[in-house]
Amino acid sequence: MSFAMANEIVSAAEVYFDPKMIEVHSPGVAADLSIFNRGDKAQLPGIYNVEAYVNKQKVKKIALRFINAKEGTLQPVFTPEILKSLGVNTLAFTALQGNDKRELTEPLNVVIPFATAQFTFTTLRLDLSIPQAALVRQAQDYIDPQRWDDGIPVFFTSYNFSGASQRQEQGDDESSQYLNLQNGLNFGAWRLRNYSTYSASSEQHHWDNIESYAERDIKSLEARLLAGQGMTQGDLFNSLQFTGGEFYSDDAMLPNSQRGFAPVVRGEASTNAEVTIKQNGYLIAQRYVAPGPFVIDDLYPSSWSGDLDVIIKEADGSTHKFTQPFSSVPIMQRQGHLKYNAVFGRYRAADSKDKQPLFGELAVIYGASNWITPYAGTRFSDKYLALLSGLGITLSEMGSVSLDVTHARATLYEGERSEGSSWRAQYSKSLAASDTSISIGGYRYSSSGYYDFDEANHRNDDENQWQYDHKRSKFQISVQQALFSAVNFYFSAFQQNYWNSTAQSRNYMAGFNTSIASVNYSLSYSASKLEDGDSDNQLAFNVRVPLNKWLPHSWATYAYTRQKDQGAIQQTGLSGTAFADNRMSYSLQQSLSSDNQNLGTSTYAAYRSKYGNVNAGYYRQRDNVQLSYGLSGGLFIHEKGVTLSQPPGESFALIDASGASGVRVKNIPGVETDWRGFAVIPYLTSYNENRIAIDTKHLPDDVEIVQTAQEVVPTKGALVAVRFKSFQGARALVHLQREDGSPVPFGAGVVADGTSEESIVDDGGIVYLSGLKQGEPTQLSVKWGNAASQQCRAWVTVSSESSGVLSLTVPCH
Incomplete structure (x- = not known):
């Protein structure tokens, strides 16, 4: 080893620490700290979990190997597969052809000309600067579909049970119960779903099957396929229930910046320029573009309207501006985006007396330009045909409008034939100067011969009132x-x-x-x-x-209401949440009539636990007393057992904390691992990055989590598995003493028996260890060099009754 000299000239960019300062307790024994003297610029080589940014845009979190480069700096080792996942067009470079998993040990600029990589160790951030020509052109916040996780096989049910009992001084007592079940089965990309309800009262009870279907996504087409009972999309025609099949595009599979309408901004830069885009005075986007024509087609939809101000600032400081008109009604699509749906099945009428024929539906909406979105559709059966066509048009400063006409020919229930048309207009406008938004103004007129599909199949028991x-x-x-x-x-x-x-x-x-x-x-x-x-x-x-000054997380409320044919009612109350993570909510209400008579007193409380949610309420009004109660949650049967949860949403995650119980999750009140170390995150956003983080402030005393946060990208309806490696056992600050009584040297590595994690000894010979077995000895392997005299072993025994962080002194032989 080479040691730094005390009189070494150190540059201002370096942080120098004299190694002799750590020889106080171990004379003549010192560690080589030269690699650490350069701060962020140099660290020990190895594998690090880093946040990767490409051209200042966060792309993903990856585990990447780093090697020592010149002057001890860390150099990332890429593979063609990793570069491809970061958006590099690997087909454009000869050096990236062949085996996708082979490691590239040369600097990044050797593989991709003009590319650079800068690693900040303290924040574990890797910044890559890669020329646009070397990247696959993608929208901002694009997520590679290869990261979409279909999840693990699971059967689950989401239940919501509620009931009430009412006791009256005069009259019969009454009770009622209601159960809502949404059941699911996942295998691969397929989702089987069933929605059923049960209701009961003092007089009757019955089950209802609302719908059952199988569904999956078609990733390559950004679309979904459904078979069974469902509802049509309702973009052009009114939504109908059906039993059959549906194939439709799903905007949820697009990047956030591609959902909804926003115009394509085109311009030209003379130099490497900064392009700033504002709407109603607010900055909504900023890009850096190369000289020549540029296209920005990944703006987030910010509002229904409000023209865009585009400012191009050249490298020499000169600027030029132009305005991009922007106004949209809901039907508008981005330039080049196609939205569609196709349905064929049997109509499910709300009234069993109505006709329920086989029918089909096709709808297409296309963003032809920033100003025009044409659309068309048809709905048909053996006795009904409707054809629809229309345009969505941007009118610049005047707003936007959509105009369409539907022509329908129908044979009615009694055999009468009818034909007519329906015209529809919708309008949207935002006035930035007055901060006014007409979100939608719509008008439809139908001729006397025009019938919707559900009207044409409706049976009226009174034939003389057929057309009412x-x-x-x-x-x-x-x-x-x-x-x-x-x-x-x-x-x-x-x-x-x-x-x-x-x-x-x-x-x-x-x-x-x-x-x-x-x-x-x-x-x-x-x-x-x-x-x-x-x-x-x-x-x-x-x-x-x-009322935070007196009672945290609480509010005083007052309400005044007056309804037709009723007097005024006033309500005063207190509501709030309790516990550190606000898992409990409550409210107290007192009602008074306009003549100051007591109309009723009510109390309500709800609690969110790791096994589900419970609520209860009490209401009293004179001689009428009502008690209500409820229970809701989820039950998941998966490959590792059964896990209970709070009511699940559309997509969810199964946390496996390696058997550690009582581990809480950040920002989700009441969610923590059960006695087996499992918990369900009840709601995630499909096709988006979801960050799942452990609440380290409330970890049990005997649990240590290695990696406290992970990101997942679930597909719709998926249960994704997230494993957090944990150490369970005692925690201790162990003072390691060598045979001569001196402390183990600073920088020595310590590995506990049965683990692969290495801990580092501090300058006093003390090392922090977690996951120590209680009631039996744990062997420690200590090493600060390759020679036999630079290694020793120690045994730590922790009492089974101990808790908290212990302080121990043990010999190392």
Whole structure:
């Protein structure tokens, strides 16, 4: 070994520590620290889990081997397979042809000209600078489909049970129960699902099968295939229940930056330029482009409208700007994006008396340009045919509009033939100057001969009233307005008329919400009228005051409501959450009528545990007492046993903590591993990176986790397995003494029997160890050199009653 001299000239970039300083306890025995004197620039070679960034964009977390390069710096060792996963176009380089798994020990710029790699050890971040020409062109936040995880085989059920019992001073006691079951079976990419319900009351009880189907994704087409009972997509026609098959594109499989509508921005740069894109004054994207024409087609959809301001800043400091019009109705698609669905099956009518014929449906929507999205579709059966065509159009500063017409020919229930058309217009506009958004304004008019598919198959028991359910026109609008940057106002209206009838359905709602000094206020008014003539209206005012100064995570609430034909009702209450992770919620409410009569007192509490959720409520009003209760959760049967969980969502993860119980998960209240070391993360986002992190602040005393966070990318409905390696046993600070009483040298490596993990001795001869067996000795192998005199062995025995971090002194022979 070569030792640094005290008078060595050290550059300002280096951090120098004199090795002789650690000889205080071990004279003449020192470690070679020269490799550590360069801070981030040099460390020990080995395999590190690093966050890989390509051109300042995070790509993935990978385990990468590093070797020593010149001056002790660490150099990453890539394989063609790893470079391909980072977005490199490996087909463009001869050096990357052949065996995808072979290691490339030469620097990155030798393999890819002008590429560089910079590793920051303290943050375990690897920054790669790779010319755009060497990359496969991909949208930002693109995730390689090879990372999509179909998960492990599993049978599960998601249950939600609720019940109530009511006791009245005058009248019969009543009780009711309801059970909702959503069952699933996963194998490979296939998902089998069943949705059933059970309801019971004092008078009757019955089971209902809502739907059952098999489904899988077709990754290469970014689409899904469904067989069984389902619902049509509803993009062009109204959604229908059916039994049959459906094939449709799934936007959830696209990168986030490709979902929803956003225009393609095209321009030209004279130098290596910075392109900044703003909308309504807010920065939404920034890119660096090479000289020449550029295309930016991966903007996130930020709002329904609001023109884009594009600023190109050249390398010499000069700038030029232009405006890209942007306004969209829901039907609009990105340029070049095709959305489609195809259905064939038997119609499932809500009323068993209606006809339920075989039918088919085709729908296609295509983003032809930034300004035009054409779409078309058809729905047909033996006695019905509808053809639809339309356009979505951007009108620049005037907003955007979609216009379509549907022509239908139908043979009605009694054999009568009818033919007609329906015209529809939708409009959207955002006014940046006044912060106003007309999210959608729509109008539909149908001629007297036009029937929807469900109308054409509907049977009316009163033949003389056949056409009364026949829709004539429909109008709807929704407006949002921000005032003074603190008040949000909203208004929505809906009205529908019918042929051969004066009946109307309509609903109006208006209100605002605001927050002043952390106190939330809201006021709303709604009025509605149903087709049968019944009408209702309601005025509501709510206040929510935080009480954190006196009672953490709690709020005082006040509500005032007045309904048609009823007096005013006032409610005061207290609500909040409890425990460190807010796993319990509660509320107390007291109701008073306008004449100050006590209308009722209610209490409610809900608790989220690792095995499921429970809730209970109590309500009392004069002589009426009601008790409600509920239980919800999930049961998963997988290859390693049975695991209970909180109510699962669409996709989920199974945590395997190597038998460690009581391990909590960050940001998900109540979730922790069971007695076998398993837990289910109840909800993940499909086709997205989901970070699962262990809550290290609340680890059990006898558990140590090696890697505390992992990222997974589940497909829809998948149960992905996530294993966290843990050490279970006692933890101790062990002072290792050599035979002459001196401490083991600083930097010595310690490996406990039965493990492969190495710990490092500090400058006082102390090493931190975890996972030590209790009640029996554990052998330690200590090494600070290759010579026999530079190695020793020690035995540590920890009492079975011990807890916490122990302090021990043991001899090392």
